[in-house]
Amino acid sequence: MITKDEINKLIEIANLSEKNAYIFKSHHAFGAAVLTTEGEVFGGCNIDGVISSLGSCAEVVALHNAVAHGRYEIKAVLVIDEKEFVYPCGTCLQFICQFQQSSKEKIKIISAKINGEYLMKDLTELLPNGYFSDSNAEKLSAFKNK
Amino acid sequence: MITKDEINKLIEIANLSEKNAYIFKSHHAFGAAVLTTEGEVFGGCNIDGVISSLGSCAEVVALHNAVAHGRYEIKAVLVIDEKEFVYPCGTCLQFICQFQQSSKEKIKIISAKINGEYLMKDLTELLPNGYFSDSNAEKLSAFKNK
Amino acid sequence: MITKDEINKLIEIANLSEKNAYIFKSHHAFGAAVLTTEGEVFGGCNIDGVISSLGSCAEVVALHNAVAHGRYEIKAVLVIDEKEFVYPCGTCLQFICQFQQSSKEKIKIISAKINGEYLMKDLTELLPNGYFSDSNAEKLSAFKNK
Amino acid sequence: MITKDEINKLIEIANLSEKNAYIFKSHHAFGAAVLTTEGEVFGGCNIDGVISSLGSCAEVVALHNAVAHGRYEIKAVLVIDEKEFVYPCGTCLQFICQFQQSSKEKIKIISAKINGEYLMKDLTELLPNGYFSDSNAEKLSAFKNK
Numbered sequence: 224m225i226t227k228d229e230i231n232k233l234i235e236i237a238n239l240s241e242k243n244a245y246i247f248k249s250h251h252a253f254g255a256a257v258l259t260t261e262g263e264v265f266g267g268c269n270i271d272g273v274i275s276s277l278g279s280c281a282e283v284v285a286l287h288n289a290v291a292h293g294r295y296e297i298k299a300v301l302v303i304d305e306k307e308f309v310y311p312c313g314t315c316l317q318f319i320c321q322f323q324q325s326s327k328e329k330i331k332i333i334s335a336k337i338n339g340e341y342l343m344k345d346l347t348e349l350l351p352n353g354y355f356s357d358s359n360a361e362k363l364s365a366f367k368n369k
Numbered sequence: 370m371i372t373k374d375e376i377n378k379l380i381e382i383a384n385l386s387e388k389n390a391y392i393f394k395s396h397h398a399f400g401a402a403v404l405t406t407e408g409e410v411f412g413g414c415n416i417d418g419v420i421s422s423l424g425s426c427a428e429v430v431a432l433h434n435a436v437a438h439g440r441y442e443i444k445a446v447l448v449i450d451e452k453e454f455v456y457p458c459g460t461c462l463q464f465i466c467q468f469q470q471s472s473k474e475k476i477k478i479i480s481a482k483i484n485g486e487y488l489m490k491d492l493t494e495l496l497p498n499g500y501f502s503d504s505n506a507e508k509l510s511a512f513k514n515k
Numbered sequence: 516m517i518t519k520d521e522i523n524k525l526i527e528i529a530n531l532s533e534k535n536a537y538i539f540k541s542h543h544a545f546g547a548a549v550l551t552t553e554g555e556v557f558g559g560c561n562i563d564g565v566i567s568s569l570g571s572c573a574e575v576v577a578l579h580n581a582v583a584h585g586r587y588e589i590k591a592v593l594v595i596d597e598k599e600f601v602y603p604c605g606t607c608l609q610f611i612c613q614f615q616q617s618s619k620e621k622i623k624i625i626s627a628k629i630n631g632e633y634l635m636k637d638l639t640e641l642l643p644n645g646y647f648s649d650s651n652a653e654k655l656s657a658f659k660n661k
Numbered sequence: 662m663i664t665k666d667e668i669n670k671l672i673e674i675a676n677l678s679e680k681n682a683y684i685f686k687s688h689h690a691f692g693a694a695v696l697t698t699e700g701e702v703f704g705g706c707n708i709d710g711v712i713s714s715l716g717s718c719a720e721v722v723a724l725h726n727a728v729a730h731g732r733y734e735i736k737a738v739l740v741i742d743e744k745e746f747v748y749p750c751g752t753c754l755q756f757i758c759q760f761q762q763s764s765k766e767k768i769k770i771i772s773a774k775i776n777g778e779y780l781m782k783d784l785t786e787l788l789p790n791g792y793f794s795d796s797n798a799e800k801l802s803a804f805k806n807k
Contacts, residue, residue: 532729534807535728535731535807537733537804539797539800539801539803539804540797558729560729562725562728564759565758565759565793565794565797566755566792569752569756576728576729579705579708579721579722580729582683582708582722583681583704583705583722584681585681587683609712610710610715612711613710613711616711646711651685651711654685654686655711657685661680661681
């Protein structure tokens with residue numbers, strides 16, 4: 224269950240992060256924010272790569288930010304685009320799957336616009352047959368927020 | 370020019386970040402820290418991927434953390450390993466090259482141990498023929514720390 | 516429309532490729548095969564990375580193989596696992612989306628077992644809100660098989 | 662030891678592969694070719710990604726092509742650019758390091774132009790402190806060309 228306050232906080236942080244997008248190539252800024260099970264929020268923006276495999280989506284950067292702070296149990300990932308409703312790409316959704324394996328609650332994926340409008344779905348609606356690792360399941364579920 | 374205080378700060382943050390490494394597969398923790406031209410420090414740890422392309426080195430996570438905060442001009446990247454002196458891998462060095470294109474000073478790469486010992490080299494010593502983007506040079510150099 | 520002969524050919528090539536999997540870390544072999552609109556088949560296997568971002572799924576390797584031969588218009592991607600039915604991960608599905616933008620037909624995703632059993636779905640069933648690039652749409656649709 | 666005939670074959674295949682580059686974004690084509698210890702050559706071209714982490718360098722595609730055919734022991738990697746001498750980026754060099762761990766000979770890196778001119782260096786000259794995996798060393802060295 225995500226509260227309206229939590230969504231407002233996610234939109235605020237995603238909007239702030241979006242302004243830092245390092246987009247010398249794509250010129251298309253995205254912002255993202257991750258909500259932990261304790262209610263903390265970590266932001267991210269997209270990063271273009273000079274080398275075509277070294278860029279990163281805003282959602283991944285926000286998740287890296289959370290992990291760097293010792294947070295692995297998350298409740299929601301929000302992505303914001305200036306122009307339209309977008310959802311995390313397949314790569315981001317797949318990356319989020321491993322945090323689902325570290326988290327007890329079903330992770331929510333939220334698509335927002337700068338004006339505050341949003342849509343919300345379950346991770347499994349967006350990636351119904353995502354890859355979950357049976358062999359790492361126990362180890363992943365042992366990661367608790369610090 | 371990196372001061373002893375800056376190196377101590379980098380080692381401290383890299384050590385703290387290393388404890389958050391999300392290493393359910395490799396069981397080998399690394400910590401990293403990025404020093405901006407204004408003297409701020411951002412940390413990162415390594416993150417294993419359930420999918421074999423979705424993991425990330427500690428240095429990349431630290432750089433993502435810096436960019437998410439609007440910092441693109443950096444002076445140094447430090448990496449710490451419990452056991453031995455390691456340098457950033459080729460992927461990390463190549464990623465750092467694009468921050469070299471956003472930064473005026475020559476970026477220093479520091480390899481440290483938990484006990485405080487360290488070695489320092491120039492980025493160009495470790496990747497003497499790294500790829501720098503001529504076509505994006507002007508845009509990259511326009512990114513200034515916020 | 517995929518014929519039974521085409522599926523048999525995909526399974527055969529995916530099985531052969533699976534034996535080449537470079538899996539010094541995961542010890543879990545996958546094979547994949549890509550069917551072009553002209554009926555050619557290109558194989559791939561999974562490749563572990565010493566560095567946690569440098570591995571690759573079998574489906575991506577098979578698509579790289581097709582592109583290296585000048586093939587961008589594809590009809591189907593099949594993945595095979597010794598033990599059970601698996602579907603391409605979110606990263607692979609997202610990568611396939613750009614070939615969907617180069618292809619006229621709806622790309623089919625096939626999950627097969629070594630014994631010849633298989634399941635088939637549309638790409639859009641597995642990644643209903645995948646990211647498609649409007650700004651690159653025209654250029655992508657201009658790539659024709661050589 | 663690489664013969665003149667082997668270099669000519671590498672340049673020929675890299676040139677052919679370069680024409681297949683899937684470059685809807687960067688518009689900058691690269692070709693690459695990998696020489697195995699038995700003298701076989703596998704080609705690759707660069708592939709742009711709609712998603713900024715999903716592109717691939719020509720050298721990686723050529724290596725994927727070799728592995729998909731069961732070849733892990735390599736002697737040389739060549740990269741070709743229409744305009745100037747370029748060397749593999751840090752990511753490609755790091756990826757080649759794991760094939761160095763599967764190969765007995767020191768891998769040569771060759772930078773060529775379409776007109777046949779070339780420069781040759783050792784992998785270790787271009788990435789003097791590349792990351793080699795001690796913990797996977799034995800397993801990597803067990804991969805033999807099929």
